[in-house]
Amino acid sequence: MPYYRVVGEVPRKRHVQFRRPDGGLYAEELMGEEGFSSDSSLLYHRHLPTAIVKAEAVEPVVGTRLEPNLPLSPRHFRTQELDSAGDLVGGRMLLAGNGDVRLSYATSDRPSELYRNSMGDECVYVQRGRVRFESTYGVIEAGEGDYVVIPTGTIHRWVPDGRVNVLAIEASGHIRPPKRYLSQYGQFLEHAPYCERDLRAPSEPLLAEGEEVPVLVRTRGGLTRLVYRDHPFDVVGWDGCLYPYAFNIDDFEPVVKKTHAPPPVHQTFEGPGFVVCSFCPRPLDYHPEAVPIPYNHHNVDSDEFMFYVGGDYSARRGSGIDVGSVSLHPAGFTHGPQPGAVEAVIEAMANGVTTTSEMAVMVDTFRPLDLGPAALSCEDSGYAWTWAR
Ligand SMILES: [Fe+2]
Numbered sequence: 496m497p498y499y500r501v502v503g504e505v506p507r508k509r510h511v512q513f514r515r516p517d518g519g520l521y522a523e524e525l526m527g528e529e530g531f532s533s534d535s536s537l538l539y540h541r542h543l544p545t546a547i548v549k550a551e552a553v554e555p556v557v558g559t560r561l562e563p564n565l566p567l568s569p570r571h572f573r574t575q576e577l578d579s580a581g582d583l584v585g586g587r588m589l590l591a592g593n594g595d596v597r598l599s600y601a602t603s604d605r606p607s608e609l610y611r612n613s614m615g616d617e618c619v620y621v622q623r624g625r626v627r628f629e630s631t632y633g634v635i636e637a638g639e640g641d642y643v644v645i646p647t648g649t650i651h652r653w654v655p656d657g658r659v660n661v662l663a664i665e666a667s668g669h670i671r672p673p674k675r676y677l678s679q680y681g682q683f684l685e686h687a688p689y690c691e692r693d694l695r696a697p698s699e700p701l702l703a704e705g706e707e708v709p710v711l712v713r714t715r716g717g718l719t720r721l722v723y724r725d726h727p728f729d730v731v732g733w734d735g736c737l738y739p740y741a742f743n744i745d746d747f748e749p750v751v752k753k754t755h756a757p758p759p760v761h762q763t764f765e766g767p768g769f770v771v772c773s774f775c776p777r778p779l780d781y782h783p784e785a786v787p788i789p790y791n792h793h794n795v796d797s798d799e800f801m802f803y804v805g806g807d808y809s810a811r812r813g814s815g816i817d818v819g820s821v822s823l824h825p826a827g828f829t830h831g832p833q834p835g836a837v838e839a840v841i842e843a844m845a846n847g848v849t850t851t852s853e854m855a856v857m858v859d860t861f862r863p864l865d866l867g868p869a870a871l872s873c874e875d876s877g878y879a880w881t882w883a884r
Pocket of ligand 1: 799830
């Protein structure tokens with residue numbers, strides 16, 4: 496996030512004395528990426544952010560074992576059949592992953608404990624429901640269609656307002672808007688499908704009191720519960736270019752071509768080894784003889800994980816795909832519309848249909864995705880053969 500933001504109270508100069516009303520010093524903390532060489536923010540705490548009183552190892556509640564996609568085949572997983580045992584963090588059910596990214600589904604109506612992912616940024620897509628994201632930077636109210644992007648190391652928790660369904664994209668590095676959307680100094684360019692005005696970030700400090708507050712910390716070595724002497728939500732002010740933010744998929748401005756445009760026009764974020772794309776309602780391609788759905792394609796260098804979040808999937812009629820489905824089309828397999836779909840959409844256009852209502856979140860990975868236990872538990876095993884029917 497290269498856009499400077501200031502929230503709450505900060506001293507006029509960085510690294511100078513900043514005093515509480517009682518005369519004591521606030522504790523300054525730098526959250527900085529890539530050593531001291533990339534985006535950062537300075538946070539001012541009422542208490543020492545270093546004061547921990549206990550550390551304990553934590554066993555994951557849900558299975559995290561990944562298996563290779565063997566025998567290689569396209570897959571269809573029905574997340575509609577999944578039910579989390581936990582909250583939106585501990586109850587994440589692993590669908591797929593590799594060394595770069597983990598993709599999990601969670602559904603819950605209960606608050607999560609405080610959580611810090613120290614392995615990478617997270618992008619949590621809210622498929623359904625409303626949820627309050629609370630963090631050391633403040634609050635973001637999130638709802639259906641929001642991507643909430645959380646920088647590595649941000650202490651936060653999720654407080655659902657009723658039942659919430661999410662797809663959690665956990666990176667092994669930083670998730671950012673694609674470089675090609677930005678000027679050399681980081682401003683969104685005019686051709687980008689969204690811009691600064693579409694991003695929502697905390698606007699005021701979130702202050703909480705408490706002693707001996709547990710924080711679940713995820714590292715490469717596993718999960719640890721660190722108990723902080725004081726509540727980590729004690730930041731009276733912060734400024735900088737590193738903070739969580741939300742972006743709603745409805746604010747994505749799709750690019751439409753005369754003939755079919757490939758997924759890079761839908762790209763929303765990039766992370767190490769993967770991209771995130773948003774397929775949004777839009778006009779159909781407008782060449783008089785256009786075939787306005789994808790041509791068969793073989794992504795020789797990527798696995799394509801598609802989460803269908805809304806709209807009409809008539810183009811996938813016969814595949815079993817519906818809202819809540821996830822398809823995985825791996826490298827090594829050529830995929831495309833179901834038999835009859837091209838003819839059906841051409842006929843629909845002849846009858847005056849000019850738009851598509853599809854809405855999907857796609858994660859394309861550049862290394863093969865292995866399959867998680869949750870995916871295998873809700874797999875539609877007949878999907879691979881639906882093109883040959
Ligand atoms: Fe595809």
